Amino acid sequence: xxxxxxxxxxxxxxxxxxxxxxxxxxxxxxxxxxxxxxxxxxxxxxxxxxxxxxxxxxxxxxxxxxxxxxxxxxxxxxxxxxxxxxxxxxxxxxxxxxxxxxxxxxxxxxxxxxxxxxxxxxxxxxxxxxxxxxxxxxxxxxxxxxxxxxxxxxxxxxxxxxxxxxxxxxxxxxxxxxxxxxxxxxxxxxxxxxxxxxxxxxxxxx
Amino acid sequence: xxxxxxxxxxxxxxxxxxxxxxxxxxxxxxxxxxxxxxxxxxxxxxxxxxxxxxxxxxxxxxxxxxxxxxxxxxxxxxxxxxxxxxxxxxxxxxxxxxxxxxxxxxxxxxxxxxxxxxxxxxxxxxxxxxxxxxxxxxxxxxxxxxxxxxxxxxxxxxxxxxxxxxxxxxxxxxxxxxxxxxxxxxxxxxxxxxxxxxxxxxxxxxxxxxxxxxxxxxxxxxxxxxxxxxxxxxxxxxxxxxxxxxxxxxxxxxxxxxxxxxxxxxxxxxxxxxxxxxxxxxxxxxxxxxxxxxxxxxxxxxxxxxxxxxxxxxxxxxxxxxxxxxxxxxxxxxxxxxxxxxxxxxxxxxxxxxxxxxxxxxxxxxxxxxxxxxxxxxxxxxxxxxxxxxxxxxxx
Numbered sequence: 001x002x003x004x005x006x007x008x009x010x011x012x013x014x015x016x017x018x019x020x021x022x023x024x025x026x027x028x029x030x031x032x033x034x035x036x037x038x039x040x041x042x043x044x045x046x047x048x049x050x051x052x053x054x055x056x057x058x059x060x061x062x063x064x065x066x067x068x069x070x071x072x073x074x075x076x077x078x079x080x081x082x083x084x085x086x087x088x089x090x091x092x093x094x095x096x097x098x099x100x101x102x103x104x105x106x107x108x109x110x111x112x113x114x115x116x117x118x119x120x121x122x123x124x125x126x127x128x129x130x131x132x133x134x135x136x137x138x139x140x141x142x143x144x145x146x147x148x149x150x151x152x153x154x155x156x157x158x159x160x161x162x163x164x165x166x167x168x169x170x171x172x173x174x175x176x177x178x179x180x181x182x183x184x185x186x187x188x189x190x191x192x193x194x195x196x197x198x199x200x201x202x203x204x205x206x
Numbered sequence: 207x208x209x210x211x212x213x214x215x216x217x218x219x220x221x222x223x224x225x226x227x228x229x230x231x232x233x234x235x236x237x238x239x240x241x242x243x244x245x246x247x248x249x250x251x252x253x254x255x256x257x258x259x260x261x262x263x264x265x266x267x268x269x270x271x272x273x274x275x276x277x278x279x280x281x282x283x284x285x286x287x288x289x290x291x292x293x294x295x296x297x298x299x300x301x302x303x304x305x306x307x308x309x310x311x312x313x314x315x316x317x318x319x320x321x322x323x324x325x326x327x328x329x330x331x332x333x334x335x336x337x338x339x340x341x342x343x344x345x346x347x348x349x350x351x352x353x354x355x356x357x358x359x360x361x362x363x364x365x366x367x368x369x370x371x372x373x374x375x376x377x378x379x380x381x382x383x384x385x386x387x388x389x390x391x392x393x394x395x396x397x398x399x400x401x402x403x404x405x406x407x408x409x410x411x412x413x414x415x416x417x418x419x420x421x422x423x424x425x426x427x428x429x430x431x432x433x434x435x436x437x438x439x440x441x442x443x444x445x446x447x448x449x450x451x452x453x454x455x456x457x458x459x460x461x462x463x464x465x466x467x468x469x470x471x472x473x474x475x476x477x478x479x480x481x482x483x484x485x486x487x488x489x490x491x492x493x494x495x496x497x498x499x500x501x502x503x504x505x506x507x508x509x510x511x512x513x514x515x516x517x518x519x520x521x522x523x524x525x526x527x528x529x530x531x532x533x534x535x536x537x538x539x540x541x542x543x544x545x546x547x548x549x550x551x552x553x554x555x556x557x558x559x560x561x562x563x564x565x566x567x568x569x570x571x572x573x574x575x576x577x578x579x580x581x582x583x584x585x586x587x588x589x590x591x592x593x594x595x596x597x598x599x600x601x602x
Binding site: 021022024025051052058072074081083104107129131132140141145 | 425
C-alpha cells in the first residue's frame with residue numbers, strides 16, 4: 001500500500017490525527033491518548049511490525065506544548081518507515097501512554113526518554129532511569145539543563161560522606177562547545193567557550 | 207540422608223560486570239541464580255554515557271563527525287557515513303557517485319574489521335584463543351589502510367557533510383584490492399578453527415535462541431536479526447549510497463541461536479569482500495564532494511588561501527556551520543552491529559535542535575532479560591558474545 005494511503009487510513013480511523021511536516025517519511029500527529037490504539041492499528045493492519053525508534057523532543061521551556069514524543073515504525077515486509085508524533089498534554093508533568101504492551105522493545109526506549117526528559121509513560125511495567133543512576137535529580141536532555149552539567153552528589157551516600165566528593169560540571173575550556181542550537185550568530189561566541197571560569201590559565205575554583 | 211528436594215534452597219544474586227572480560231566494555235548484568243540456572247537478568251547500562259545527544263545540540267553539524275567515531279568505535283567509518291547521509295537527507299543533497307562509492311568501500315572495510323573483532327572476541331569468550339590472533343592480524347592490515355586513508359587508525363572522522371575529508375591517496379585502491387585477495391584464504395582458515403569445532407558448537411548451538419517474532423518485537427537489527435531468520439538488510443531493502451549497484455547476498459539463520467549469529471557474521475565478511483571487489487573494479491571518477499553545495503561543504507584548501515570568496519565561504523562554514531533547512535529526517539544505515547539511525551530535528555541553521563541516535567547495540571541488548579532466563583551462567587557469556595554489542599554505542 002503506498003504511504004499516503006496509510007496516513008489517510010490512520011486519519012480516517014482517528015479523526016484527531018493530522019499530517020505532520022516531514023522531509024522524508026510519511027508522518028502523522030496524534031493526541032497522546034490515541035497513540036497505543038493507533039500504533040496497534042499500524043502494526044496489525046499495515047504491517048508496521050517493528051518499533052525501530054522511540055524518542056522525544058523538547059521544544060524549549062517557553063514552548064507549549066513543550067514535549068513531543070516521536071515514534072518511528074518500520075515494516076519488515078514492505079521496508080517503509082512511518083513517523084508518529086504525540087505532544088505531551090501537560091508541560092509540567094508530561095506523560096503519554098506506554099506502548100510496552102505492543103512491543104517489549106519499547107521498554108528500554110521509554111526508560112531512556114523518561115531518564116533524559118522526565119516524560120512519564122503510564123502503564124510502563126518498570127519505569128526507572130536507565131543511563132543515569134537511580135536518584136539522579138535532573139533530566140539532562142531538557143533544554144534548560146546546561147551542557148557542562150550541574151554539580152550533583154555522588155550516587156553512593158557513604159562514598160560521598162567519606163570522600164566529600166561530588167559530580168562536578170565538566171570544564172568547557174574554550175573547547176568546541178561554542179554553538180547553541182537556535183543561536184544565529186555563532187561567530188559572536190568564538191573563540192572562547194561559554195564557561196571561562198576554569199581554563200588552562202585560571203585554576204579551577206575550589 | 208535427605209533427598210535433594212528436601213534441602214532448603216535460596217536464590218543467589220550475582221553481579222556480572224561492569225568489568226568482566228565477557229561483557230566487552232562496561233556492561234553489568236544483575237543475575238538472579240537458582241543453582242546455575244539464571245532466573246532473572248537485569249542489564250545495568252549507562253557506565254559509558256557521555257551525553258552525545260546533548261553535545262550534538264551544542265555544536266555544528268560538521269563538528270559532530272568525530273563524535274560519531276566514538277559510537278561504535280569498532281566501525282567508525284560506517285558511523286561517519288551513516289551520520290553524513292542523515293544530514294545530507296536533511297539538506298536534500300546528493301553526493302557524486304565517486305563519493306558514494308568510496309563511502310561504500312570504507313563502510314564495508316569497517317564491516318570486515320568489526321566482524322573480525324566480533325568473531326575473534328567471541329571465540330575467546332567460549333574458550334578458543336587462537337582465532338583471535340588470526341583475525342587481529344588481518345584487522346591490523348585494515349587499520350594500516352585506514353591510517354593511510356584518514357590519518358587515524360581508530361577515530362577516522364573521514365566523512366564531511368556533502369563529501370569526504372579527502373580523496374583516496376594514490377595506489378591505495380590497489381592495496382585494498384591486494385588485501386582482499388590475500389584475506390579470503392586466511393579468513394577461511396581461521397573459521398575452520400570454529401565452524402566445526404566440537405567445543406564451539408556445543409557452547410553455541412541451541413544456546414540463546416531468539417525467535418523470529420521476538421527479534422522483531424525487540425527491534426533487533428543486523429546479524430542478530432538475520433540470525434533469527436529475518437532477511438532484512440537496509441543495504442538491500444532501503445538502498446543508500448548506491449548499494450543497489452552491487453551484487454551481494456544476505457545470509458539468514460534458521461534457528462536463531464548463538465551459532466547462527468556467528469555464521470551470519472562470518473558470511474557477511476565474505477559478502478563485504480565481494481562488495482569491495484566490485485567497488486574497486488568500477489570506482490567512478492569525478493568529484494569526491496558535492497561541488498555545488500557551497501553553504502555546506504568547505505572549499506578546497508588551496509582556494510581558501512588564494513581566493514577571497516572561498517575564504518569568506520570557509521569562514522562562514524567554520525563559524526556558523528553548514529546551513530540546513532528546517533525539518534525532520536530519520537535515516538538508518540546498515541552498520542556492522544545493526545541499523546544505526548539518526549533522527550534530526552532542525553530549526554534551520556548550522557546546529558541541530560535535536561539529534562537522536564538510534565543505537566543498534568542498545569536495542570540488541572534490550573532482549574537480554576528475555577534470552578538469558580533459563581540459561582546456565584556460562585551460557586550468558588556465550589549469549590553476550592554472540593550479540594556482539596559495543597557499549598560506546600549503547601550508552602552514547
